[in-house]
Amino acid sequence: MPNEIIPHSRPLLSDSDIKAVISVLKAGQLSQGPKVREFENKLASFIGEKKAVAVSSGSAALHLALLALDVKKSDEVIIPSFVCSAVLNSVNYTGATAVIADIDPHTFNMSVESTKRAITRKTKAIIVPHMFGCPAEIDKLSELGIPVIEDCAQSIGAKFKGKRAGSFGLLSVFSFYATKVIAAAEGGMVLSDSEDLISRINDLREYDNKDDYILRYNYKMTDIQAALGLSQLSSLEKFIERRREIAARYFQEFKNCNFTLPVREKEKDHIYYRFVIKTKDRASEYLEKFHQKKVMCRRPVHIPLHVYLNLPGFPHTLEAWHKTISIPLYPSLREDEIEKIIAVVKEIF
Numbered sequence: 001m002p003n004e005i006i007p008h009s010r011p012l013l014s015d016s017d018i019k020a021v022i023s024v025l026k027a028g029q030l031s032q033g034p035k036v037r038e039f040e041n042k043l044a045s046f047i048g049e050k051k052a053v054a055v056s057s058g059s060a061a062l063h064l065a066l067l068a069l070d071v072k073k074s075d076e077v078i079i080p081s082f083v084c085s086a087v088l089n090s091v092n093y094t095g096a097t098a099v100i101a102d103i104d105p106h107t108f109n110m111s112v113e114s115t116k117r118a119i120t121r122k123t124k125a126i127i128v129p130h131m132f133g134c135p136a137e138i139d140k141l142s143e144l145g146i147p148v149i150e151d152c153a154q155s156i157g158a159k160f161k162g163k164r165a166g167s168f169g170l171l172s173v174f175s176f177y178a179t180k181v182i183a184a185a186e187g188g189m190v191l192s193d194s195e196d197l198i199s200r201i202n203d204l205r206e207y208d209n210k211d212d213y214i215l216r217y218n219y220k221m222t223d224i225q226a227a228l229g230l231s232q233l234s235s236l237e238k239f240i241e242r243r244r245e246i247a248a249r250y251f252q253e254f255k256n257c258n259f260t261l262p263v264r265e266k267e268k269d270h271i272y273y274r275f276v277i278k279t280k281d282r283a284s285e286y287l288e289k290f291h292q293k294k295v296m297c298r299r300p301v302h303i304p305l306h307v308y309l310n311l312p313g314f315p316h317t318l319e320a321w322h323k324t325i326s327i328p329l330y331p332s333l334r335e336d337e338i339e340k341i342i343a344v345v346k347e348i349f
């Protein structure tokens with residue numbers, strides 16, 4: 001076992017998760033039904049929002065959240081560069097133009113200043129991802145006078161100034177992809193306090209048997225996924241506690257290593273979805289060394305959005321892209337794996 005590859009991430013599935021899925025299979029209500037409604041209610045109350053609509057992915061959640069805000073071709077939506085392409089896709093699905101903002105060099109979250117500069121008369125929404133488990137400057141970003149969609153795909157359970165991420169924006173979205181903080185294989189959800197926005201999203205998801213025709217989307221979640229998501233949600237606090245325990249060990253063990261550790265800010269309760277370090281040189285060389293030692297580290301973002309779009313500038317995003325590495329950190333890591341990760345990181349740095 002010590003010589004096995006340690007993956008960059010891996011879900012933690014318990015016997016009760018498996019039982020929950022089997023019980024749906026036995027009951028025979030496979031598609032969207034009572035389990036989906038229960039999952040919606042439980043997540044909404046955990047985050048502190050009134051209403052929720054479960055969908056098939058985080059990408060679908062972002063798409064419907066933008067449509068609920070009536071985002072269309074002539075509009076602009078501000079998003080950060082240092083995030084996965086799903087966020088850019090969601091804007092492009094609507095036909096609107098994505099306007100890209102740079103990041104804060106320490107937290108790697110969207111920069112408030114860069115976002116401010118990106119605002120024009122056409123700006124219809126800002127998508128604020130809380131990256132790697134660390135809340136963004138959501139209070140300042142919410143005060144810019146533009147509707148905010150919080151993207152909590154990587155930060156379910158994180159808190160900003162004592163309040164859950166996902167309870168600040170007009171809408172918030174979540175992802176339950178297999179290696180996210182809680183897994184439903186695939187899945188997503190939109191939360192809001194606004195009955196009006198939620199009923200629009202619900203209408204766009206419920207495409208069948210309608211009296212009128214508008215373009216609607218089969219983005220439904222199945223009861224099989226919801227049962228798994230619900231069961232995982234009941235373990236969320238435990239998962240976060242374990243992530244924080246492992247992070248605390250990494251902070252202690254890596255304090256003399258030649259890289260910058262993740263920032264710790266009092267007002268932000270990080271859940272360490274990713275443990276992102278910033279190296280002095282190019283990350284690619286280190287990634288190769290980790291690979292040889294069978295510890296699968298990764299760039300935290302594969303390619304920044306402004307690079308895909310061939311846009312000049314974005315110095316903080318470029319620096320983060322070239323120099324950051326995500327070290328494996330997840331609740332299913334065994335003790336021997338944690339020890340191996342620590343030993344390999346110390347050897348390389």
Ligand SMILES: Cc1ncc(COP(=O)(O)O)c(C=O)c1O
Nearest residue numbers: 057058059084086129153175177
């Ligand atoms: C910040 C962020 N937003 C949105 C998504 C999209 O979620 P999904 O993969 O469920 O479509 C992801 C996940 O890849 C993500 O990391």
